[in-house]
Amino acid sequence: MTDKPALPSDGDSILKLAARSMFDLFSSMAEGMMLVDRSGRVVWINDGYRRFLPALGFAHEEDFIGRPIEEVVPNTQMRHVLESGKPILIDLLTNKAGTFVVSRIPLRDDAGEVIGVLGMVLFDHPETTLQPLIGKFASLQRELDDARKALAEQRRAKYTFASFIGSSPAAIEVKRQARRAAQGDSTVLLLGETGTGKELLAHAIHAGSARANKPFVSVNLAALPETLLEAEFFGVAPGAFTGADRKGRDGRFKLADGGTLFLDEIGDMPLSLQAKLLRALQEQEIEPLGSTRMFKVDVRLVAATSRDLKSMIAEGTFREDLYYRLNVLQIRLPPLRERLTDLEALAESLLESIALRSGMPLRELTASALSALMSYAWPGNVRELRNTLEQAAMLTDHARLSAEDFAGLKGNDPVASSLAASVLRPLPQMIAELERRSIQSALEASKGNKVSAARMLGISRATLYEKLAGMK
Numbered sequence: 001m002t003d004k005p006a007l008p009s010d011g012d013s014i015l016k017l018a019a020r021s022m023f024d025l026f027s028s029m030a031e032g033m034m035l036v037d038r039s040g041r042v043v044w045i046n047d048g049y050r051r052f053l054p055a056l057g058f059a060h061e062e063d064f065i066g067r068p069i070e071e072v073v074p075n076t077q078m079r080h081v082l083e084s085g086k087p088i089l090i091d092l093l094t095n096k097a098g099t100f101v102v103s104r105i106p107l108r109d110d111a112g113e114v115i116g117v118l119g120m121v122l123f124d125h126p127e128t129t130l131q132p133l134i135g136k137f138a139s140l141q142r143e144l145d146d147a148r149k150a151l152a153e154q155r156r157a158k159y160t161f162a163s164f165i166g167s168s169p170a171a172i173e174v175k176r177q178a179r180r181a182a183q184g185d186s187t188v189l190l191l192g193e194t195g196t197g198k199e200l201l202a203h204a205i206h207a208g209s210a211r212a213n214k215p216f217v218s219v220n221l222a223a224l225p226e227t228l229l230e231a232e233f234f235g236v237a238p239g240a241f242t243g244a245d246r247k248g249r250d251g252r253f254k255l256a257d258g259g260t261l262f263l264d265e266i267g268d269m270p271l272s273l274q275a276k277l278l279r280a281l282q283e284q285e286i287e288p289l290g291s292t293r294m295f296k297v298d299v300r301l302v303a304a305t306s307r308d309l310k311s312m313i314a315e316g317t318f319r320e321d322l323y324y325r326l327n328v329l330q331i332r333l334p335p336l337r338e339r340l341t342d343l344e345a346l347a348e349s350l351l352e353s354i355a356l357r358s359g360m361p362l363r364e365l366t367a368s369a370l371s372a373l374m375s376y377a378w379p380g381n382v383r384e385l386r387n388t389l390e391q392a393a394m395l396t397d398h399a400r401l402s403a404e405d406f407a408g409l410k411g412n413d414p415v416a417s418s419l420a421a422s423v424l425r426p427l428p429q430m431i432a433e434l435e436r437r438s439i440q441s442a443l444e445a446s447k448g449n450k451v452s453a454a455r456m457l458g459i460s461r462a463t464l465y466e467k468l469a470g471m472k
């Protein structure tokens with residue numbers, strides 16, 4: 001019996017053996033191998049590599065050996081590995097010879113100096129050998145492209161000046177001011193009651209400006225909790241927090257770079273953030289949370305609120321200096337009751353969009369409906385008009401909506417119209433009015449039956465009698 005060869009017992013020899021074995025393994029697995037020296041010249045290729053030479057344009061090995069690597073292998077990264085000393089364990093290399101999966105490993109001398117690079121072609125035709133991987137990569141790339149497109153779509157303005165319906169003098173004036181604002185880059189402050197079209201106009205200003213092809217990003221200050229606002233605005237620097245935000249995150253300022261940032265409900269901005277916003281506006285730079293650096297951003301601001309900023313300043317809840325920064329071009333949107341001549345055109349356009357959105361047939365208004373709508377005060381402005389039309393359309397099949405379809409509106413509703421017209425009267429008086437109307441409707445609905453009227457109102461019969469007595 002002969003003894004099997006024994007492993008060497010000293011560590012050094014073991015490592016050398018391991019290195020040899022690994023090299024042998026790689027060279028038998030790899031499709032080809034080559035070596036460049038410290039100066040980046042090819043000094044050796046193995047048998048496997050020889051078969052790539054024709055495709056690289058070389059008939060003889062002698063023409064290939066001794067030449068600087070980038071002269072003989074287009075797109076190679078060997079020089080980069082030589083200079084950085086860092087391996088590239090796996091990479092795709094494409095050149096005139098085809099596409100290859102390659103690996104590049106720096107070789108060091110005993111002192112640790114890089115003296116050359118070993119290049120290996122692990123696979124040729126990766127499109128077949130690595131099909132599952134490459135297929136997955138391509139499909140991820142497609143998904144990424146789609147997501148990017150969808151995001152860009154989302155960040156485009158939804159409305160143009162044409163979407164702002166109205167030809168009353170007040171509406172024409174608003175559009176004139178907004179068009180002028182769109183031509184410049186100044187900050188715009190949109191003021192007006194709820195539902196008057198501030199958001200619509202902000203989109204239109206962006207769409208009509210030179211920034212139209214850049215993002216339109218909005219932040220609703222009333223919708224976000226105060227604790228999240230700063231990060232949302234200015235972003236988070238990488239490493240500022242552990243967990244989900246470890247990688248850092250761009251704020252809305254950054255996302256809007258080159259485009260328009262819409263600060264909706266600016267009157268709801270907490271004082272602490274007002275100070276930070278003011279600073280960002282003065283410096284034209286932002287500082288992400290946890291960062292020590294400032295970043296330049298190029299953003300046009302449009303701010304909007306239905307709140308009375310002047311009285312907020314007086315109360316100390318809105319900074320006066322910020323107000324003056326924002327109030328460069330002020331546009332006031334008129335309430336609907338001050339431009340009732342636009343109501344018909346508005347209703348037509350809203351009915352069209354309701355029909356489109358709901359898939360229901362298009363409705364028209366009778367003359368009686370129009371005059372019912374005209375006699376209402378519209379505290380919720382165009383948004384309320386839209387909701388009212390939508391509800392009426394849902395509740396009836398008639399192609400033409402008449403005054404009865406808007407019976408719920410009660411153009412003569414003293415409570416609603418006094419609220420709307422801001423003719424506030426003492427609360428007890430308004431409550432009494434509301435009570436009287438509710439009792440009347442309950443009695444109408446119960447055809448005069450006081451017991452069932454009381455039940456509908458959720459009060460006792462005795463209370464109802466008491467109230468009726470008081471109403472006389």
Ligand SMILES: Nc1ncnc2c1ncn2[C@@H]1O[C@H](COP(=O)(O)OP(=O)(O)OP(=O)(O)O)[C@@H](O)[C@H]1O
Pocket residue numbers: 163164165166192193194195196197198199200201305306346349382383386
């Ligand atoms: N002039 C207009 N022409 C057509 N539609 C309008 C007009 N003004 C407002 N609208 C519509 O009315 C609705 C409310 O408008 P918008 O959201 O712009 O109001 P807002 O002023 O931002 O209100 P809020 O202060 O409550 O946020 C939207 O559906 C909008 O499309």
Ligand SMILES: [Mg+2]
Pocket residue numbers: 198199264
């Ligand atoms: Mg709004």
